[in-house]
Amino acid sequence: MLALQSEENLGMVMIFTVVTAAQEKLNEIVDQIKTRREEEKKKNTKEKEAERKLFHGTPVTIENFLSWKTKFDTELLEIKKKWMKEEEQAGKNKLSGKQLFETDHNLDTSDIQFLEDAGNNVEVDESLFQEMDDLALEDNGDDPDYHPADPGSNSD
Missing domain, CATH: 1.20.5 (Single alpha-helices involved in coiled-coils or other helix-helix interfaces)
Structure with a gap:
């Protein structure tokens, strides 16, 4: 742009013309930047307003x-x-x-059949019961008068 102005004004006093052309071009650029910034501000304001409405809701x-x-x-x-x-x-x-x-006569025997089928497939891990002898279990099956919670019995 400045080169074009210089070529047009060859042989004349052109400093004022070139400076004026540069100043006009800079003013245009500044105006474009201002308009872009204003548009961005409006857009941000609208977005913030929409977001505030979204969170604010109806009173x-x-x-x-x-x-x-x-x-x-x-x-x-x-x-x-x-x-x-x-x-x-x-x-x-x-x-x-x-x-x-x-209506269905198999229902009265179906549970028994299920238990019989399941009984054949049950596996027992005997290692869980090997240390049962080490437990100090009280034998109270032979004594009908044994009542461990009875405060009247004196075991001292």
Whole structure:
């Protein structure tokens, strides 16, 4: 830009013209920087305002709370009604214990069969019981009058 101004004004007094052109260009650059900064400030202000609104929320007043409470109660009542209908439907389709045993005769022996099958597969680690002899267990099975918690017995 300054080179262009210099070429146009060759042979004349051009210092004032070149300085004026440089000053105009610098003013344009400064204006652009100012506008960018102002736009950034506005953007930051808007972001901060949106963030503050997000965290601030709606102030709770008696009217706001009561309107929310009525909506909440109606929604909760609808959910309970729906749940009760589902329970009622499930109750109609569900058989009682007596009805189950009357319809399926294998139910009375199924637990025994399960226990027998499980009993065959149980493994016992006998090493856990090897030191049982070292324990000082009291033998009270032979004495019917033995009462360790009885304060009247005098074992001294």
